[in-house]
Amino acid sequence: MNTYKVKFLPHERVVEVAEGDNLIKAAMEAGVHINASCGGEGVCGKCRVVIESGSVEGGLSEKLAKEDIDAGVRLACRSKVVEDLTVRIPVESSMSDKSALDIQRVPRKTARIMQMDFEQLKDQGLFVPPVEKKYLELPPPDAGENVPDVTRLVNVLRLKHDEHRLEFLLPVIRLIPDVIREQDFKVTVTLVRPVREDGGKTQVINIQPGDTTAMNYAIAVDIGTTTVYGELIDLGSGEILAREGDFNAQISFGEDIITRIVHAEKPGGLKKLHDLVTGTINKIIKSVIKQSGVDPENISTITLAGNTTMTQLLLEVNPRHIRRSPYVPASTFYPPIRARDIDLALGEHVTALVYPQISSYVGGDIVAGVMGSGLYRSEELTLFIDIGTNAEIVIGNRDWLVCAACSAGPAFEGGGITFGMRAAKGAIEDFSIDPETLEPMLLTHGNTKPVGICGSGLIIMVAQLFEAGVIDSGGQINKDLDNPRIRHKDNIYEYVVVWKESTGIDRDIVLTEIDIDNLIRAKGAIYSGSQTLLDEVGLGIDQISRIVLSGGFGSYIDLEKAMTIGLLPEIEPEKVTFIGNGSLMGARMSALTNRIRRDVGQVVQKMTNFELSETNSYMDHYMAALFLPHTDINLFPRLRDRMKARRGGAAA
Amino acid sequence: MNTYKVKFLPHERVVEVAEGDNLIKAAMEAGVHINASCGGEGVCGKCRVVIESGSVEGGLSEKLAKEDIDAGVRLACRSKVVEDLTVRIPVESSMSDKSALDIQRVPRKTARIMQMDFEQLKDQGLFVPPVEKKYLELPPPDAGENVPDVTRLVNVLRLKHDEHRLEFLLPVIRLIPDVIREQDFKVTVTLVRPVREDGGKTQVINIQPGDTTAMNYAIAVDIGTTTVYGELIDLGSGEILAREGDFNAQISFGEDIITRIVHAEKPGGLKKLHDLVTGTINKIIKSVIKQSGVDPENISTITLAGNTTMTQLLLEVNPRHIRRSPYVPASTFYPPIRARDIDLALGEHVTALVYPQISSYVGGDIVAGVMGSGLYRSEELTLFIDIGTNAEIVIGNRDWLVCAACSAGPAFEGGGITFGMRAAKGAIEDFSIDPETLEPMLLTHGNTKPVGICGSGLIIMVAQLFEAGVIDSGGQINKDLDNPRIRHKDNIYEYVVVWKESTGIDRDIVLTEIDIDNLIRAKGAIYSGSQTLLDEVGLGIDQISRIVLSGGFGSYIDLEKAMTIGLLPEIEPEKVTFIGNGSLMGARMSALTNRIRRDVGQVVQKMTNFELSETNSYMDHYMAALFLPHTDINLFPRLRDRMKARRGGAAA
Incomplete structure (x- = not known):
């Protein structure tokens, strides 16, 4: 570029x-x-x-x-x-000359979503999808050689393609006799690799007439409590051909996991929630198929990652014990499943691969992030933070791993924020403010009229308003400011981000004190979670070599701003990698490399789960974190120095 | 006894x-x-x-x-x-003094159905069903140890029961959280063993509260073209708790395989035939469950054996290429299938194991017979004959195996015989005749009033009528006999077996010349098939150490009579073992010993199939065999000598 x-x-x-x-x-x-x-x-x-x-x-x-x-x-x-x-x-x-000078003091450190390097994956021998296609030319049967059709296939796979230990499932056996005769005994078979090369069988899941090896696709899905994202991936090139996201239709039964579980326990509730989430996934599947124009027959697999409750609701496994002490999920691992068996609108042959879980509150989404980001293969001591309605934190490297979960609330995904939205078209995702006039400069997702604020925009906005003195460290708006953008409406103070004339929704887009409070609670939970887990393993943030930040709340994140609001501990921005939606990345990676399936078992067994609710220090950390950036400003020395300098400058 | x-x-x-x-x-x-x-x-x-x-x-x-x-x-x-x-x-x-003396010359050599010797099976380490139950007492979870429910099960199975490489299918995972809590974490799990102990996984297919290990049952089914038989087996003792048989409801679409295939090729035909045979099997399942009184929840597996066409129709795999040169079946092996997936009315957990096929006309029923009878493990050179609508012949031992199929017609199963029936209640299965008065002595299945004649009865009846001179070697009734039981009705000569007063059907039960002709064609096909296959491998009948006779046509067979009519070559009766319905026996054995599943792959690969229709000598052998016992009486020296002696006696 x-x-x-x-x-x-x-x-x-x-x-x-x-x-x-x-x-x-x-x-x-x-x-x-x-x-x-x-x-x-x-x-x-x-x-x-x-x-x-x-x-x-x-x-x-x-x-x-x-x-x-x-x-x-x-x-x-x-x-x-x-x-x-x-x-x-x-x-x-x-408008204001001061603005440039002032903002200059806050360096921008935008972290874009890390892109996958397919060449590197290939070099490491990792670009081997679990689902592969092979083109075969079979000798036609005659009176002297009339072995069964399946045997004919097996013989060619064995002798010409070195494929052994093959298993044919009934649905594909049903197709074979007619399909092999359709194009003169020239066919393409779809194989699902075993988890380990030295054990297990290679399943033959589909057969198509002619050569379709150039068309082999996967769908990767992240099932979030609030939002569901999907991608359609070309398994030949690794390219993402289409993307789609949507709110999880289960939201009508409550915004958080506990309400969903309560509903699942009612008669018919589990089935209903299963139907709702598969409905959302099926809408996404339909959309990515339409966008990409691929023939659904060539979609070979769907990989899914979600937290423990989302996974159990998807698979219709009652999650009742997840919310009851001692908080036990049904299972860690789930076997490969026929997509049809869990009501996914895909071909009869499609295999669904579901990420395993660690505990009731550290689920497949986090495992996916750990696997997809490569953290589990890294030597570097890494702090992995997944920002979502439920935030999860992992610390470790290829030798050891610990994890914990905390409830952050849906602020970063747009929930509980008056004009919050997910990172979709029209979402304000970048923002700066003229500290004198309070006039904004903003960019939206897709460069269209703003319709709301997504997580990454919210972080930047609150950080800028805080540094500009519009809001104080308690999250209160400065009532002394005489500016049309600061107003008191319905008993709540708010900052007008965009006047309605410039929006795509014909209403003023505002940020209220309640919104700010929700954001502070969310970031406070995540920060204190990280601190508590570091305490538990006896490490300080300075011993961490790398932070991997995961979250489906924008296409990039301004790291310095994330530190300004106290979402992240203050470390060198170069040490931070933003992987975007880590769960989706993990799902995508497991469609691209079978190595993930091989390694994930060990990772899951290796990872030690800490229950933050049973850790005394967690609540102390949390209370201290309910400020911008924190009660103890000395934990954020760069910000402290900037603010000191600004006060000094103002005084001069 | x-x-x-x-x-x-x-x-x-x-x-x-x-x-x-x-x-x-x-x-x-x-x-x-x-x-x-x-x-x-x-x-x-x-x-x-x-x-x-x-x-x-x-x-x-x-x-x-x-x-x-x-x-x-x-x-x-x-x-x-x-x-x-x-x-x-x-x-x-x-009535006649002569009778006893005359009959005395024909020694009876009744072969009863060989019973399984469970002690011997146990001694050989063979009584290890593929489906086993284990009772587990799990430690309840607490805050300090809250691993997922499945992990809890796995840990106990690993540590206390030495069970490894376990695979939990989704339906059982769905049950686990509630079931383990139902009786205080005491449960019984049902395991399906892998085919080989050293490879593959043990599948956990069911979980039940409490200890149900004493109740573990299987259903074994033989799917014949004409009749379907089922048994309910106690996997603890090997005991058969209930039996049922019924005509295959597909008969409404034709009596032979070819007509069924033709119908299967019509739109909706395959589904229809599948529905009909599963309907018959489901009736049998219902009946054996009712008879035995077992809780269907404790039925763990169903094993099925059928010829290639029956198997493909059961599994909804189109059999169109079976009837077209070069006569190719879809597959040899079928994977374990969930019984529900092929519409069998059994629990969601039940695994269906289906016998593999050799070729289009040597199917799973024969493989079942070869496996169930132990022929494949024997050193003795054995001739295996399966008598049914399609007759199959196997020659070999543990080192080599050849096979062939021929179309015998349904006479031995009661088809094409005026009062023919399968071996059910009221079927005449034993018979003797006073050669002077032609008065019969007969026994029926279940000791009730006769309603028809089953295969074993038919053999004895024709042999006795032949030796008594009532019918000649061409199968014609001696019109010179002046006896009320010999009559000419509707242009056909017939022998009255039972006067209507003594029957259960209020009609005379007769045997007509057409019936006799059908029987001769059937036995001729089987005899000539055996001869042709012996020719092909360059063996004479005297080199055969053992004949294994299979067929669901009665509970025993009079071997000397079977030789008298020329169904079997004349060898020492001691060398013949009658296994009854070999297909059903094989199905039962595969429910009782997992060894069968391990060995069957090799057996199928070892067995060489001969196409009799492409063997010149087959038609010659067949034409020569269309007599009682054969054109060449010297092939049957014992009968020849008896008849000589009788003629001598008559002359004397």
Whole structure:
């Protein structure tokens, strides 16, 4: 990917950005402010900039007069970087000179979602999907050689493809006689590898006429309590051909796991919740098939990861004992299952592989994150944090692993936040504020009019409002500020993020004190969980080599901001890897490499589960963490120093 | 089993019979004749005998006057032997003196169905069912030890029962959380053993509260083209607790395999035939459950054996290529299947084990016979003959095996015989004739009024009528005989076996020339099949150490009579073992010993299939065999000598 230099004037700030990034994104990276409130749709017309050297792609708008255009004026949000540029931010777009200087003090450390390196996977011999296709040319039977059809297949697989210990399931045996005769005894078979090469059988699950080896696909699914995400993956290239996400339809029976379990215990409740989640998954399956245009017959497997309750509800295994002391899940491992047997709308041959669980509150989603991120193969001592309605924390490396779970609430997934939403089209995912005028600069997912705020946007927003002094460390809005964006409505103070004219929903998008409080509780739970688990294993954060951050709340995360609000302990941002939705990544990885299935058994056995609720220090840690960033500011020295400097500057 | 000596007067013939046998049976064995036509129901009142010493159980009847009873007169068919006896047959019961002398020349060599010797099986380490129950006492979970429920089970199975490589299927995982808590963490699990002890996994298919290890049952089923038989077996003792047989409901779509296949190729035909045969099996399942009174929840497995077409129809695998050159079946092996998946009315946990096939016309029924009879483990060179609508022949021992199939028609199962029936209640299964009066002595299955003739009865009847000169070697009835039992009706000659007054059907039971012709064609096909296969492997009948005879046509077979009609080659009767329904025996054995599943793979691979239709000599052998016993009487020297002696006697 090409990168180009963009110099912003009058600040003389230079930033390197990727080809195709727009100038708002570049400004965000550079720490300069441009008023911009329509999310990149180009309709507010506020983000006028002058291109002084080089040229951009796009950037024109009917909001701009011809003479302005001739003078090099463009809308920053519509201007794509395709070469080195010098860009001047005119006074009317910046509004306050102080803003740039102030924001400059907070370096941006955006962590984009780590991409898989297929070449590396191939080099390591890891790119071996559990489901493989083989093209076979069978000798036609004659009077002298009339072995059964299956034997004919087995003979060719053995002699020409070195495939042994084959097992044919009944549904595929039913297909064989007709399919092999359809294209002159030329067929493609789909094989499911055993977990271990030296044991178990290779299952033949499908047979198709002709050569279809170039078309072999998997669907990977993360089943979250709040949201469900799916991807359709090309098992030949590893490429993700389509993505879809949706709210888990079980939400109608409660937002948290406990309410779901209570419902599952009622007559017919388990079946109902199973039907709801499979309904959501089936909608996602339908969508990714449609988006990608693949023939469903060529989808060979579906891999699924979810927390323990979600997994049991998917498999119709009653979760009643999960919520009762001593909190016992039904099983760690589940065998490969025919997708049809759990009501998934896929071909009769499709095998469903479900991630194993550790305990009632550390489930397959976390195991998937640990496996997918490669943490379990790493030498480095790693802190893995999965941010979701239920947050889970893992510490360890390839030698040892401990884990714990805590209830964070759904704030990072958009739950309990007035305009919260998941990271979908129109979600505000990046934000900066002019500390004087309180005018925002924002970017939305898909560059369309804002319709809400997703987790990553929320973190950035609260961090910026906090550093700008709009909210205090208790999460209260500064009532002394005289600004139209700060208002008191229905007895609650709120900050207006976007005026309704610039939104896609014809209402003001606001952030309320209640929203902020919910966010603080969520981040407090996660931070204190990490601290407690570190305490339990006798480690300090400085002994951690790497933080792996997982969460389906945005396509990137501003790490410094996450530390500013006290979600993450303050460490060097370079040590943090953001893997996005770790559960989905793990599901995808298990579709791409059979090694995961081989290794996961050991990982599950190795991982020691701590019950935070039975740890005395957890509640103390939690109470102390219910501030921005924390009761003890000395735990966040970089922030402390910045705030000191700012107070000093204000005093000067 | 106790045996007692019975001496018949005036013949001075002594015979040893089993305790509980009736005196008609004893007379049959002794070769003495007592008129008896009601099958043992005691209603014809003809079989009066005088007990001269010892006493019998039963034998009383309102047909007998008080003074007769006081004088020791009993009805032979109602008299059970419980000690040594001397019995006089009065003139009126015997009628012809010649009869006894004549019949005396034909030694009876009844082969009863070989019974399984469980002690021997145990000694050989073979009595190890593939499905086993284990009683477990689990430690209840507590806060300090809250592993998942399945892990708790696995730990106890591993540590206390040395069970490893366990696999839990989803349906049983669904049961576990509630069942283990039902009786204080005391449970019984049902395990399916892998085919090989050193590979594969042990599947846990069921879990029940408390200790149910004493109740572990299997159902074994033989799926014949004409009839279906089932047994319910106690896997603890090996005992057969209930039996049932019924006509295969597919018969409505044709009596032979080809017609069934033709129907299966029509739209919806395969499903229809599948539904019909599973309907028949389900009726049998229901009946054996009811008869035995076992709780269906304790039935752990169903083992099934059938010919290739029956197996494919059961499993809904289209058999279209079976009837088309080069006659290719879909598969040799079928994996273990959940009984529910093939619509069998059994518990969700029940595993169905289906016997593998050799070729299109040598199917799982024959493999079952070869496995069940132990032929495949024997050193002796054995000729195995399965008598059914499709007859199959196997020659070999533990080192090599060859097989062939031929179409015999359904005569031995009662098909194409005017009063033919399967070996059920009221079937005439033993018979002797007074060669002078042509009065019969007969025994029925269940000692009730005769309603028809089963296969074993038919063999004896035709042999006796032939030796008595009632029918000639071409199967024609001697029209010169002046006897009310020989008559010409509807243009066909027939012998009246039972007058309607003594039957259970209010019609004369007859044997017609057409019936005899059908029997000759059937036995001719089987005999010539055996001869052709012997020719193919370059062996003569004198090199065969043992004949294993299989067929569901009666509970015993009179071997000398089977040789008399030319069904079997003439060898020493001691060399012949009758195993009854070999397919059913094999199904039963595979429920009792997992060794069968281990060995069957090798047996199937070892067995070489010959296509008789492609063997020139088969038709020659067949044409020569369409006589009683054969065109070449010298192939049957014992019969030749008897007939010579008889002609000599007649001449004398």
